[in-house]
Amino acid sequence: MAKRTGTHYVISAQLLETGASAYLTAEGGWSTNLQQAATVVTDAQRDELLARALKQERIVCDPYFFDVRVEHNTIDPLSARERIRAFGPTTRVRRPDASQ
Amino acid sequence: MNQYQYDAYDQKIVEERARQFAGQVARRVSGETTENEFKPVRLQNGLYMQLHAYMFRIAVPYGILASRQLRKLAHIARAYDRGYGHLTTRQNVQFNWPKLEDIPQALEHLAEVQMHAVQTSGNCIRNITSDPFAGVAPDELEDPRPYCEILRQWSTFHPEFAFLPRKFKIAVTGTPGHDRAAIRYHDIGVRIVNRVSADGEAAERGFEIWVGGGLGRTPVIGKPIRGFLEYEHLLSYLESILRVYNLYGRRDNKFKARIKILVNELGTEQFRQAVEAEFALVKDSALRLTRAEYDRVAQYFQPPPYETFEASAGPPGAGLLGAELGKDRAYARWLKQNVLPHKVPGYRVVVLTRSTRTTPRAISATHSLTRSPTWRTSTASVARWSCTRRTSC
Numbered sequence: 368m369a370k371r372t373g374t375h376y377v378i379s380a381q382l383l384e385t386g387a388s389a390y391l392t393a394e395g396g397w398s399t400n401l402q403q404a405a406t407v408v409t410d411a412q413r414d415e416l417l418a419r420a421l422k423q424e425r426i427v428c429d430p431y432f433f434d435v436r437v438e439h440n441t442i443d444p445l446s447a448r449e450r451i452r453a454f455g456p457t458t459r460v461r462r463p464d465a466s467q
Numbered sequence: 468m469n470q471y472q473y474d475a476y477d478q479k480i481v482e483e484r485a486r487q488f489a490g491q492v493a494r495r496v497s498g499e500t501t502e503n504e505f506k507p508v509r510l511q512n513g514l515y516m517q518l519h520a521y522m523f524r525i526a527v528p529y530g531i532l533a534s535r536q537l538r539k540l541a542h543i544a545r546a547y548d549r550g551y552g553h554l555t556t557r558q559n560v561q562f563n564w565p566k567l568e569d570i571p572q573a574l575e576h577l578a579e580v581q582m583h584a585v586q587t588s589g590n591c592i593r594n595i596t597s598d599p600f601a602g603v604a605p606d607e608l609e610d611p612r613p614y615c616e617i618l619r620q621w622s623t624f625h626p627e628f629a630f631l632p633r634k635f636k637i638a639v640t641g642t643p644g645h646d647r648a649a650i651r652y653h654d655i656g657v658r659i660v661n662r663v664s665a666d667g668e669a670a671e672r673g674f675e676i677w678v679g680g681g682l683g684r685t686p687v688i689g690k691p692i693r694g695f696l697e698y699e700h701l702l703s704y705l706e707s708i709l710r711v712y713n714l715y716g717r718r719d720n721k722f723k724a725r726i727k728i729l730v731n732e733l734g735t736e737q738f739r740q741a742v743e744a745e746f747a748l749v750k751d752s753a754l755r756l757t758r759a760e761y762d763r764v765a766q767y768f769q770p771p772p773y774e775t776f777e778a779s780a781g782p783p784g785a786g787l788l789g790a791e792l793g794k795d796r797a798y799a800r801w802l803k804q805n806v807l808p809h810k811v812p813g814y815r816v817v818v819l820t821r822s823t824r825t826t827p828r829a830i831s832a833t834h835s836l837t838r839s840p841t842w843r844t845s846t847a848s849v850a851r852w853s854c855t856r857r858t859s860c
Contacts, residue, residue: 384522385566386521386567424501448518
């Protein structure tokens with residue numbers, strides 16, 4: 368896959384326990400906050416991170432990578448799908464519970 | 468209770484399913500099995516992985532829920548989800564925020580009230596749906612629910628159709644003039660019809676069969692492939708359709724794998740000929756539906772003991788309606804849209820929405836459902852719904 372100029376890679380998956388979106392961090396753990404994700408530039412770095420993620424199948428399901436742009440220390444997904452996974456609007460909204 | 472009741476075999480199956488899934492989840496969590504190994508098992512129990520969370524889909528055969536079942540769904544929503552669920556177009560219930568480890572317990576709760584999530588996902592025959600007014604519609608030739616139940620029993624764990632090219636949806640209606648079950652938008656649509664017999668006197672009961680309808684990214688209106696099918700051949704004819712689809716349906720591209728694509732590519736006539744050829748081989752097999760079997764199932768759908776009202780009168784309070792209409796236009800509007808004729812004189816079908824200002828359209832606040840007397844219909848505490856939300860299910 369050709370690397371697009373100015374973009375980085377992030378490794379993502381879904382947590383086994385809840386199915387929530389998660390991102391591989393620089394420490395090798397998982398965070399549901401995209402801004403805490405490890406970002407890499409080269410394909411070799413990406414493949415190494417992905418291999419590390421694939422060994423954590425007890426924690427996450429189906430790890431994969433996607434492209435992001437990093438500007439002013441902010442990680443911004445390039446695809447609409449990943450933006451929705453990361454920022455919603457459907458993800459963090461808890462609808463009012465009629466019982467409350 | 469006009470609802471099918473599980474026998475000992477049915478009950479054992481759903482209880483064992485819950486226990487089996489508990490073991491399968493434990494092995495996945497411990498790392499004994501991989502996600503690739505676990506995924507087919509998860510899907511066979513109605514558990515999807517969606518964009519933000521798991522989604523758990525529960526079958527409600529032909530859209531009928533007893534109040535004890537609705538209360539159990541409300542309990543599952545409160546205990547294992549966010550206090551609400553979705554009622555889907557195809558008469559399922561979905562929970563969108565469950566945790567994996569809670570699902571086996573939710574399945575146990577469902578088994579307690581004769582419910583399950585079997586075949587609510589995967590490339591198999593899904594929940595059989597019907598007219599939400601089945602059994603009470605005045606324009607109905609015959610109650611379609613016994614046929615739905617017979618189809619449910621035939622299709623559940625059918626070994627030949629566990630791995631079809633794609634998911635497969637069947638709907639049945641007993642009303643010739645009003646397609647409330649949307650049979651023309653299903654893989655197979657079944658409509659109960661009458662045919663005048665050869666001697667021109669008695670009307671013979673049977674089915675009109677439609678095939679290859681669907682919505683999604685390629686909406687298609689189904690095609691009629693048999694104008695009249697004798698009632699005893701219902702299972703053998705549907706089995707023939709499924710066999711043709713299973714044999715010739717595409718498996719190389721999931722977007723081209725539905726039966727609507729096959730019917731379109733073969734042409735309706737060629738598809739019909741293939742089905743008829745298969746039908747000739749199986750029509751007199753063990754699939755032949757006997758009157759005794761129909762009667763066994765139909766006994767569960769007997770009408771409740773309706774009260775008798777004078778032709779001009781109605782249930783208590785009905786006389787107030789006319790007086791109220793002129794004063795309250797909103798009430799009159801609601802009445803016009805949501806109160807419909809019933810097959811029994813003096814009764815009415817009432818359509819209720821569970822949407823409120825604080826809960827989105829077609830999302831049910833299950834907490835209030837458990838307390839709302841409006842879901843208890845006059846038909847022995849059985850609730851049913853029609854849903855306008857477009858969800859692929």
